[in-house]
Amino acid sequence: MTIDLFSNTILEQRKKQILIQKITFIDLFAGIGGIRLGFEKAGGVCVFSSEWDKEAARTYFANFGEYPKGDITKILSSEIPSFDILLAGFPCQPFSIIGDKEGFKHETQGTLFFEIERILKDKNPKAFMLENVRNLTAHNQGHTFKVIILHLQSLGYFVYSKVLNALDFGLPQKRERIIICGFKEKVNFDFPLPIHDKKTLKDILESNVDKKYYVKDSIKQSRQKRMKKNIAKPYITHENVGGSITPHHYSCALRAGASANYLLVNNERRLTEKEMLRLQGFPEDYKIIGSYTQCKHQVGNSVPVPLIEAVAREMLKALCEMQIQNSFKEKGC
Template structure:
């Protein structure tokens, strides 16, 4: 397999990096703003990411083949509506990706974001993003992919945007066969410490509101806005800002740190160096590694000319 280089922007704890390293990529630069995420990243990759991307000159970034970024989505600037196309993305973190692509002109990029990006502001935000990427000379492809289809027991839908300078033939990966997908039972730890178990009153309250009282264990349930408890044979999407008991296993306990990492497809040797609340936030902000690996493999197939 040919080696290629990439940069890891808005790196978090390195989920996207893991996916691209697994198909032969080498990271030459990373950037992350959050100090706790940087601590986890350093423990696992041996490097502390550069800080705030808005303060980094694109000229100082080493040359690379593919730009990667799970960029945070903030609303786009109203200024753009008054000042035209060039200023539409000002003040957003997408603008940082745009200026680096403009300066470095890599062969390709892959961006990841929440599914709702496609609907934000009646689809205008997404249209602006695609238009700006195409204006830089890239052939752009986008699709919503679900982590459930790629082997982890978590329903997590994310928009993936990829682009190539050359007009290559690219297709998004297809779901893996059901028999190869992990089930909840495959990711659960045995002999879990009692600190993960919820108080009896929480447990009883959840069980009373459980939609299907005879649902087979193990299951994962979450509480929706209306307060009803729905069991599933998979986890709902891990969320950075979710309440402590947002998802519970068998309505008895919270998932452990390792179980949350497994729900995102992280390897068993991934080091946990921050407290529970922080790893919960980091997993919620991260990506399902098998989804990224599948996209990375298809991108490489498309760019057969990578040196």
């Protein structure tokens, strides 16, 4: 029997599977839950989370009603329930370059990626999705990225990777991230295509902004004087390493550790907490616990939710098709 995955019958079966059997995931290096939000919007169910930063964990609790477990290096795999997909926006630490004496299997020891590798090996989930900065692909002349991919493949996963930009998924923020997806079985998977429905700065900027967000006249004048070109408002500027100021009708990437004046709206004021959340595609009712500095840190460390949701939908679709294929094989079709 030949199976047409796009026939009406199969599509109906897929819909029923999504409704009846939810795909579960764990949220590692969870931050404030941006990756979780994307996968929940696509229909997934979170069964475990881990985040060592206490302030981020407080924000996570305020929005999801649960405190994530702490330091993943101190959590045994046996303490983690069974799940379908491992999710992790993991920190990028330098990988040691170890010679033949130690062997290839030790190359990730001492890095946080090793914790992901450990859990994948012990729990053997159907799939994973990892997120990191674009520069991970170039770190150490590409060696770091090569080690990551080879180690994931050595665990028996079919691995896909692509750099995606938040600008292509409805947000006025240029934020490029490497997305790495893996599946235990060969599946029909493609990364999502850019969407046409996009928000503009006008859509995310607040009106009647409190005066506390406005910078001193001296800062405004300095930025204005160094601005390389003039464009219509609203715009956002950032200062590059050479001191040049360039305006764009979108935001450059939010950064957790950037200076207070890293991004300025019309060279006049800082972004509000609500605007930072909107630039990452968080829901309007999402709550940040703590100070402005904490908000900048937490949102800057997070992910573009619509981008993650788009990837999640493709992953869940691929897993559902795989499950349908397997069910036919079991029935001898």
